[in-house]
Amino acid sequence: MICFPNAKINLGLNIVSKRDDGYHNLETVFYPIMIKDALEIIETPNLEKDIFVESGIKTGTTAENNLVMKALHLIRSHYSIPPVEVHLLKQIPFGAGIGGGSSDAAFMLKLINSKYSLGASSNELAGMASQLGADCPFFIYNKPMFATGIGEKLEEVEVSFENYYLILVKPEIFVSTKDAFASIEPKQPDMSLKEIIKHPIENWKNLMVNDFEKSIFPKYPMIEHIKQKLYALGAVYASMSGSGSSVYGIFNKKTDLKHHFDGCFVWEQE
Numbered sequence: 386m387i388c389f390p391n392a393k394i395n396l397g398l399n400i401v402s403k404r405d406d407g408y409h410n411l412e413t414v415f416y417p418i419m420i421k422d423a424l425e426i427i428e429t430p431n432l433e434k435d436i437f438v439e440s441g442i443k444t445g446t447t448a449e450n451n452l453v454m455k456a457l458h459l460i461r462s463h464y465s466i467p468p469v470e471v472h473l474l475k476q477i478p479f480g481a482g483i484g485g486g487s488s489d490a491a492f493m494l495k496l497i498n499s500k501y502s503l504g505a506s507s508n509e510l511a512g513m514a515s516q517l518g519a520d521c522p523f524f525i526y527n528k529p530m531f532a533t534g535i536g537e538k539l540e541e542v543e544v545s546f547e548n549y550y551l552i553l554v555k556p557e558i559f560v561s562t563k564d565a566f567a568s569i570e571p572k573q574p575d576m577s578l579k580e581i582i583k584h585p586i587e588n589w590k591n592l593m594v595n596d597f598e599k600s601i602f603p604k605y606p607m608i609e610h611i612k613q614k615l616y617a618l619g620a621v622y623a624s625m626s627g628s629g630s631s632v633y634g635i636f637n638k639k640t641d642l643k644h645h646f647d648g649c650f651v652w653e654q655e
């Protein structure tokens with residue numbers, strides 16, 4: 386049985402306060418984008434323990450610390466699941482602020498739930514996902530969501546780029562989410578993202594921010610350069626996604642932009 390975990394971008398990101406457990410309360414809108422990994426589980430008779438095979442982009446993870454295996458062990462602690470062979474084809478860049486690892490883990494929970502007809506509800510799966518990563522519960526629902534708390538309180542929102550064109554650019558820079566949070570001064574936003582998102586996309590430039598940009602841009606000028614270039618090329622809105630290093634641009638019409646970003650991973654909406 387196979388599935389195709391996809392990535393996300395953050396539309397705005399306000400880091401509101403630091404919590405006693407070291408995590409941060411935030412406000413963001415998660416928006417699914419269709420850069421995809423492939424995740425397969427194969428049931429092999431007489432297998433004594435799980436097998437994990439990773440191909441594609443090298444994440445440097447192992448069968449012990451890859452999030453798909455952590456997801457497998459977690460769901461197995463609730464349900465009886467036999468040893469399986471797991472194949473993960475990595476195509477979503479990591480350290481990119483687009484949640485690839487969290488998505489793989491959430492899709493593993495959904496895959497096991499379907500394959501073994503466990504009947505767990507989305508809410509139950511989201512509860513398990515929250516133990517694997519702050520971004521993880523969103524990928525259980527995988528539709529545009531306004532998120533608060535550490536990212537686990539989710540509310541569906543209406544937002545679509547149907548008449549627009551989206552491009553995502555990731556330079557050869559890998560940002561650690563933990564380090565990115567460490568250099569943030571939390572603050573209450575002037576206007577809630579839930580309100581901002583209702584404005585026309587043309588107004589977002591003046592209203593919507595990603596709080597990580599302020600600390601990440603001075604450290605990695607290349608990321609800011611990409612954002613400025615997207616605006617120079619005519620983007621209606623451009624922003625870093627999550628803790629970086631990816632930057633996305635939203636355009637009014639499809640234009641050939643790839644050649645402007647040599648040396649970067651570039652994904653364009655079909």
Ligand SMILES: C[C@@](CO)(OP(=O)(O)O)[C@H](O)COP(=O)(O)OP(=O)(O)OC[C@H]1O[C@@H](n2ccc(N)nc2=O)[C@H](O)[C@@H]1O
Nearest residue numbers: 407408409482483484487518519520535562563566627628
């Ligand atoms: C910043 C965001 C924005 O969407 O995405 P990415 O840039 O990673 O994609 C997320 O909040 C990341 O979610 P996720 O990547 O699942 O984070 P986790 O693995 O749970 O946490 C990694 C580390 O980030 C910090 N962390 C994470 C989430 C949060 N709300 N507050 C935090 O302080 C903690 O130090 C934690 O140890």
Ligand SMILES: Nc1ncnc2c1ncn2[C@@H]1O[C@H](COP(=O)(O)OP(=O)(O)O)[C@@H](O)[C@H]1O
Nearest residue numbers: 444451452479480481482483484485486487489
């Ligand atoms: N299935 C996975 N895919 C990618 N990274 C993973 C996975 N499992 C664990 N990791 C670890 O998580 C880190 C962050 O990966 P990821 O969530 O894809 O990045 P980000 O959301 O910051 O773009 C990686 O550097 C890697 O060490």
